[in-house]
Amino acid sequence: MMGWNAFLLSLREILRNLMRSFLTVLGIVIGVGAVITMVTLGNGATQAVSDQIASLGSNMLIVRPGQRLGAGRDSAGAPQFKMADVRAIAEQVGSLQAVAPAVARSVTVVHLANNWSTMIGGSTDEYFVARNWQPAVGRVFTEAEERAGKAVCIIGETVRRELFGRENPIGGAIRIKQFSCEVIGLLAAKGQAAMGQDQDDLILMPLRTVQRRLIGNQDVSTLLISVADGASIDRVKAQIEGLMRERRRIGETEDDNFNVLDTRQIAEALSSTTRVMTVLLGAVAAVSLLVGGIGIMNIMLVSVTERTREIGIRLAVGALEREVLLQFLIEAVVLSSIGGLIGVALAAIGSLAAANAMQVPFLFDARINILAFMFSAAIGVIFGFFPARRAARLDPIEALRHE
Amino acid sequence: MSPADSGITDTPLIELAGVTKTYGTGSAALQALRGVDLIVRQGEFVAIMGPSGSGKSTVMNILGCLDVPTTGSYLFRGVHVEQLSRNQRALLRRHYLGFVFQGYNLLARTSAIENVELPLLYRGEPAARRHVAAREALASVGLADWESHTPGELSGGQQQRAAIARAIVTHPAVLLADEPTGNLDTQRSREIMDLIVALNRDRGITVLMVTHEPDMAAYAKRIVRFVDGRVDSDVLNGERAHGEQA
Numbered sequence: 001m002m003g004w005n006a007f008l009l010s011l012r013e014i015l016r017n018l019m020r021s022f023l024t025v026l027g028i029v030i031g032v033g034a035v036i037t038m039v040t041l042g043n044g045a046t047q048a049v050s051d052q053i054a055s056l057g058s059n060m061l062i063v064r065p066g067q068r069l070g071a072g073r074d075s076a077g078a079p080q081f082k083m084a085d086v087r088a089i090a091e092q093v094g095s096l097q098a099v100a101p102a103v104a105r106s107v108t109v110v111h112l113a114n115n116w117s118t119m120i121g122g123s124t125d126e127y128f129v130a131r132n133w134q135p136a137v138g139r140v141f142t143e144a145e146e147r148a149g150k151a152v153c154i155i156g157e158t159v160r161r162e163l164f165g166r167e168n169p170i171g172g173a174i175r176i177k178q179f180s181c182e183v184i185g186l187l188a189a190k191g192q193a194a195m196g197q198d199q200d201d202l203i204l205m206p207l208r209t210v211q212r213r214l215i216g217n218q219d220v221s222t223l224l225i226s227v228a229d230g231a232s233i234d235r236v237k238a239q240i241e242g243l244m245r246e247r248r249r250i251g252e253t254e255d256d257n258f259n260v261l262d263t264r265q266i267a268e269a270l271s272s273t274t275r276v277m278t279v280l281l282g283a284v285a286a287v288s289l290l291v292g293g294i295g296i297m298n299i300m301l302v303s304v305t306e307r308t309r310e311i312g313i314r315l316a317v318g319a320l321e322r323e324v325l326l327q328f329l330i331e332a333v334v335l336s337s338i339g340g341l342i343g344v345a346l347a348a349i350g351s352l353a354a355a356n357a358m359q360v361p362f363l364f365d366a367r368i369n370i371l372a373f374m375f376s377a378a379i380g381v382i383f384g385f386f387p388a389r390r391a392a393r394l395d396p397i398e399a400l401r402h403e
Numbered sequence: 404m405s406p407a408d409s410g411i412t413d414t415p416l417i418e419l420a421g422v423t424k425t426y427g428t429g430s431a432a433l434q435a436l437r438g439v440d441l442i443v444r445q446g447e448f449v450a451i452m453g454p455s456g457s458g459k460s461t462v463m464n465i466l467g468c469l470d471v472p473t474t475g476s477y478l479f480r481g482v483h484v485e486q487l488s489r490n491q492r493a494l495l496r497r498h499y500l501g502f503v504f505q506g507y508n509l510l511a512r513t514s515a516i517e518n519v520e521l522p523l524l525y526r527g528e529p530a531a532r533r534h535v536a537a538r539e540a541l542a543s544v545g546l547a548d549w550e551s552h553t554p555g556e557l558s559g560g561q562q563q564r565a566a567i568a569r570a571i572v573t574h575p576a577v578l579l580a581d582e583p584t585g586n587l588d589t590q591r592s593r594e595i596m597d598l599i600v601a602l603n604r605d606r607g608i609t610v611l612m613v614t615h616e617p618d619m620a621a622y623a624k625r626i627v628r629f630v631d632g633r634v635d636s637d638v639l640n641g642e643r644a645h646g647e648q649a
Contacts, residue, residue: 005524016512313508316469317522317569318497320490396469400508 003330010331013303014338024299025339027292028379032343032372033350034285039368040351042278044360046271051361053267055190055199059097060130060263061237063223063244067259078257080219083207085247089223093239095231098129101220103210109203110175111163118159119202120176122210123224130226138170138185141206149208154185156200174203179213181205233262286375292339293379300332300387311391312399325392332384333377340376344369415478416576416609417443417466422475423632424461435461437632438475445576448603448610450620450640453629459613460581462629466611467500467579468492480576497525501570501608505582507562509554515541515565516550522573540568544598560591567598571608578602580612584619596622 014021065078083101090099103122108115121127125140134140135154145152153174160169169183190199211218227236237260244258304311314324348364355362424436436458443449453459464470465477468484469492477484479495487495501522502508509518519537528536541550544564554562563583570578580599584592600622603610612623620626621640628636 309508310510313510314521314525315493316467316496316502316508318493318500318525320493320525322490323525397464400504 003326006327006330007334009327010334013331014335020299021335021338024295025292025335025342027288027295028336028339028376029292029343029346031285031289031292032340032376033346034288035282035372035375036344036347036365036368037351037354038281038285039278040347040363040365041354041358041360042274042281043363043365044351044355045358046274046278047363048360049270049274050267052199053263053270059227059229059231059233061223061225061227061233061240062261062263063225063240063258064221064261065258067255067257079248080221081223081258082218082220085244086220086223088247089225089240089243092243093236095228095236097226097228098126098224100124100126100130100224101207102127102222102224103207103215103220104222105210105214107176107214109159109163111172114163114165116159116162118156120153120210120214121202121204122207122214123204124207127204127224130224132226133187133190135185136188138183140185146206146208149206149212151179151181151209151213152184152205153181154187154204155183156187156202157189158198158201159203160186176203177214233264237262289372289375289379292376293336293383296332296336296380297383297387300328300335300384301390303331304328304387304391307391308394308399308402311394312396312402315394315396316400321392324394325388328388328391329381329384332388333380336380336384337373337377340373343376344373347372414444414481415442416445416447416480417441417611418476418478419462419465419472420476420478422462422465422472422477424458424465424470425473435632436465436472439632439634441627441634441637443609443611445609446603446607448600448622448624449612450623450626451611451613451629452615452617452620452626453635454615457629458632459629461632463579463581463611463613466577467502468495497522498573499576501573501575501578503563503566503570503578503580503583505585507554507559507566507586509562509565509569511555512553514551514553515546515557515568518554518565519569519572522569526573536572537568540572541565543571544568558591559587560594563587563591563595564598567595567602571602571606574606575608577609577611580610582613582615584614584616589618592616592619 063081065080067078081101086099086101090096100123104119106117106119108117109120110116124146128134128140138154140154141152144150155163155169155174163169163174164172169186172183174181174183187200187204207220225236225240227233240260241256244260245256248257250256311324314327347369352362419439419441422436422439422441423434426433426435439458439462441462451459451462461470465472465484468479468487471477471485471492475485480499482495484492484495496502509515510521516534516537519540520533523533523536538547538550541547544567546561546564546568549557549561549565554565557565563586567583578599583599584595587595596619599610599612602608603624610623612619614620623640625637625639627634
């Protein structure tokens with residue numbers, strides 16, 4: 001018997017027991033849907049993380065006191081940097097585009113009746129170069145403003161929206177604690193970053209202003225260094241490490257009391273974490289696919305028993321064992337593939353909705369869709385084989401007598 | 404062989420020699436056939452009779468290539484069926500045999516014409532040819548207007564006609580009928596028997612029919628009676644004389 005006839009026949013059988021067929025494939029639907037959704041969202045999250053890292057600026061090194069980034073970080077005893085360190089790096093290390101010192105403090109700022117909690121960063125004009133981020137409107141700090149520690153600021157898009165609304169912010173005044181600050185620029189909007197972190201929610205001021213008026217010391221907590229295009233980041237990193245060890249008088253046997261991260265390294269660390277999560281979630285979802293397969297096997301066994309007499313008739317009129325086997329196998333594969341298709345459709349809807357809700361990009365991954373669908377068909381073959389073989393091996397005499 | 408001189412045909416179509424069939428083993432073993440010799444020639448119409456447990460169903464299963472003898476040989480068109488594999492016997496059924504059962508055995512919820520097309524499907528006939536042949540077969544049993552009806556919508560007699568159409572749609576050499584009128588009233592039974600007689604007479608299909616009703620056996624040209632797993636008598640119809648065993 002031709003496969004096409006077996007295919008039509010299986011569709012008819014599936015339609016005859018529509019409710020039962022639906023319940024049977026539900027496991028496959030959920031399995032396929034879950035695998036695709038998990039992987040799609042995982043890919044989106046990975047993408048979001050790397051986008052966020054990339055938005056820090058490319059070829060960037062971040063130097064901070066303390067031994068390392070992350071848990072168990074020991075920065076308590078490590079001394080902060082000074083402006084002298086910044087100058088030393090700028091003068092002694094080659095192939096640098098910009099060296100920006102940075103400090104930060106979170107404060108509540110006020111404009112007229114509006115107030116807003118945000119982060120104030122203090123830095124120099126080098127910051128705009130290092131992060132490759134220029135004001136969309138207005139200007140950067142002048143040298144005089146930096147040297148004198150004038151109360152001028154450049155604000156992010158979120159701060160503008162919250163404080164100024166429709167008002168033009170340039171030339172406006174923001175009240176920060178006891179002093180008033182003139183807005184001279186508005187940063188280009190970077191948009192909502194992944195994991196709910198808003199990159200536009202900040203105010204930039206000259207380093208000296210923040211040091212004097214908000215922090216009260218001369219420390220620099222972070223150095224943002226951008227490396228010239230084409231230069232070896234690893235070599236520059238090594239030079240900075242050597243210079244800082246020397247300047248911080250760290251002995252041969254002692255560990256660094258600072259760390260130099262490059263953005264590439266952070267991106268790799270974070271995206272490998274999300275990748276592991278994706279694989280784990282996908283594996284959990286794959287288990288439900290197996291459970292779905294067992295459901296298919298169960299119902300196919302029931303179907304073979306119910307249709308024993310039909311099988312007997314087919315064998316009596318001259319059906320070969322493999323033709324009966326193929327018929328039931330095709331039925332199982334059609335059943336599980338329909339489940340797979342529904343799963344693919346549901347996953348597309350589900351992951352689109354979830355991606356919006358979680359604010360990660362929706363990345364349609366054709367590969368995982370095809371793979372999950374093929375897998376659902378394969379489950380039909382694997383779990384349909386045993387019932388189909390049972391059908392094919394029935395004794396025609398017994399089968400015809402079956403009631 | 405007593406019917407050897409009946410003038411029906413030359414070489415035997417079917418030849419059973421010393422066929423035994425034993426179900427089970429040891430002390431629980433049941434001997435259904437105890438040495439059956441039977442020759443059937445092309446074009447014969449043989450009724451197989453006997454009380455229940457006499458082995459007539461068993462011999463029909465063997466003749467229909469659904470089962471194989473425990474010992475002895477079964478030659479069908481010169482082929483030793485007892486040496487064939489399951490699939491080879493399926494191919495014999497596909498190409499040479501047609502079955503009619505007491506319980507009709509039509510596929511439920513499937514139209515009469517699709518039921519009749521079924522054997523052609525396994526012979527790999529294209530859809531258009533299947534359809535034409537099935538229509539023709541249904542028309543020849545008087546069901547031309549009932550093609551699209553499912554077995555549930557047909558009377559018993561009509562279902563058996565559809566089953567006969569299914570059996571003859573492949574133009575088989577042998578029609579095996581197992582109590583074909585067992586579920587029908589006298590009037591329907593006569594109609595079915597007339598149909599089978601016509602197939603035997605007009606198309607030359609060899610008919611082997613199991614029945615326990617003498618009225619039905621009377622339609623056959625030859626009556627073989629089984630008792631206790633052996634051929635008890637083998638007579639040409641009308642002769643009413645006991646044949647000798649070979």
